[in-house]
Amino acid sequence: MAGHAPARREFLSNGAALGCCLAASPILTPVTLASAPHDHRLVVIILRGGMDGLDVIRPLGDAAFSTLRPDLRLKETDRGMDLDGFFALHPALAGLMPLWRAGEFAAFHAVSTPYRGKRSHFDGQDVLESGIGLEDRQTRSDGWLNRVLQQLPGAESETAYAIGRSDMLLTRGAAEVADWAPDAALVLSPQAQSLLEMVMHDDPLFRDATIEAIALSGTDLAAQPGRSAPRGGDMMNAMRENMRAARGGARPASIARFAADRLRQDTRIAAFSLNGFDTHSRQDKSLPGSLERLAEAIMTLRNNLGPVWERTTVAAMTEFGRTARLNGSGGTDHGTGGAMLLAGGAVRGGRVLTDWPGLAEADLFQGRDLRPTRDLRAPLGWLLRDLFGFEKRVIETAIFPGADMGPDPGLTR
Numbered sequence: 001m002a003g004h005a006p007a008r009r010e011f012l013s014n015g016a017a018l019g020c021c022l023a024a025s026p027i028l029t030p031v032t033l034a035s036a037p038h039d040h041r042l043v044v045i046i047l048r049g050g051m052d053g054l055d056v057i058r059p060l061g062d063a064a065f066s067t068l069r070p071d072l073r074l075k076e077t078d079r080g081m082d083l084d085g086f087f088a089l090h091p092a093l094a095g096l097m098p099l100w101r102a103g104e105f106a107a108f109h110a111v112s113t114p115y116r117g118k119r120s121h122f123d124g125q126d127v128l129e130s131g132i133g134l135e136d137r138q139t140r141s142d143g144w145l146n147r148v149l150q151q152l153p154g155a156e157s158e159t160a161y162a163i164g165r166s167d168m169l170l171t172r173g174a175a176e177v178a179d180w181a182p183d184a185a186l187v188l189s190p191q192a193q194s195l196l197e198m199v200m201h202d203d204p205l206f207r208d209a210t211i212e213a214i215a216l217s218g219t220d221l222a223a224q225p226g227r228s229a230p231r232g233g234d235m236m237n238a239m240r241e242n243m244r245a246a247r248g249g250a251r252p253a254s255i256a257r258f259a260a261d262r263l264r265q266d267t268r269i270a271a272f273s274l275n276g277f278d279t280h281s282r283q284d285k286s287l288p289g290s291l292e293r294l295a296e297a298i299m300t301l302r303n304n305l306g307p308v309w310e311r312t313t314v315a316a317m318t319e320f321g322r323t324a325r326l327n328g329s330g331g332t333d334h335g336t337g338g339a340m341l342l343a344g345g346a347v348r349g350g351r352v353l354t355d356w357p358g359l360a361e362a363d364l365f366q367g368r369d370l371r372p373t374r375d376l377r378a379p380l381g382w383l384l385r386d387l388f389g390f391e392k393r394v395i396e397t398a399i400f401p402g403a404d405m406g407p408d409p410g411l412t413r
Helices: 002-013 015-024 091-101 121-130 134-138 144-151 182-186 190-199 204-217 232-247 251-263 283-311 377-388 392-399
Strands: 032-035 041-047 105-112 267-274 312-318 338-343 351-353
Touching: 041 121, 041 251, 041 283, 041 377, 091 105, 091 283, 105 377, 121 134, 121 144, 144 267, 144 377, 144 392, 251 267, 251 283, 267 283, 283 312, 283 338, 312 377, 377 392
Parallel strands: 041 267, 041 312, 105 351
Antiparallel strands: 032 267, 105 338, 312 338
């Protein structure tokens, strides 16, 4: 409508600033869901920033570890919770110990994607989510989870829409998958609803996708009689207020509850990401909060899935590990080898699986990092074989091209 043009132009003129704010906002982490004719569930959690596997699953039994991380010698209570006499769990993940004792929590240590030695977050996350080497990214741009969907006969996607945030590379590809940021949708104010209605008025595709997202969230975006459209400046303020309101919410728990609700129904695969694992300084202060949010997300899944938990596997992974030594700021820098965490009733847990390389000076990768002894794609491939019945050949050629799965680690029950 002609009367909407000035406000629409003002919205678009401020789009760059708002777009940067939306893209940087951790509350707009997308959730991706897909349904398939199988009984098992898979939840993939991307831990963005490079989680320090050496701190999360601590190799206290390696004599070199105390030299590399002398801070852990200061207080016995800070050393972590013993897992198997060699490894200890970070104290911030204490909430997951009941799962460990029940055999529903495990770790795969000293693993890495094919990305080695360059230590860029952007490239590392691309390799993690695409499931292929960085050199192959020049010829294809899909994600490994989307390729899983392409290989599942009869798979149907249950989708949602993320306002202001692009989809995860993990799920990008030929199979139809969309993203949604539940916290942003759940707090839409009347002013923000007016803004969306105005912007999407002449855009049927945007309108339909937005209405679908609102329907999935349970938020009412129907026109309300007597509500006047806000002016341009008011609209920008309304959007910012929505972002501030959502930022104060319990984001990991909200995302996990949303995923669990769908997984109890027809959905079989869910994927989302958690931020905050880039710990260059004061890691003892910055990492615990991120780990607590991870534990909260996993336990929320556990508590909300009910009997479906017995058929669920949660895999939490990151783009790379961190340096073996602490830096001068009490943090760690970008590294290589790290750990993948597994949880769920379908997991054969109570174990740390690893071909441990050691932490002596001669054992470190490039003299600074935990040396990866197994491709992260190998245990992921075995999970896909166990959960969805893929042949090993299909996994190594179609889903993770170039990967060598090696021997079966027996990750599931």
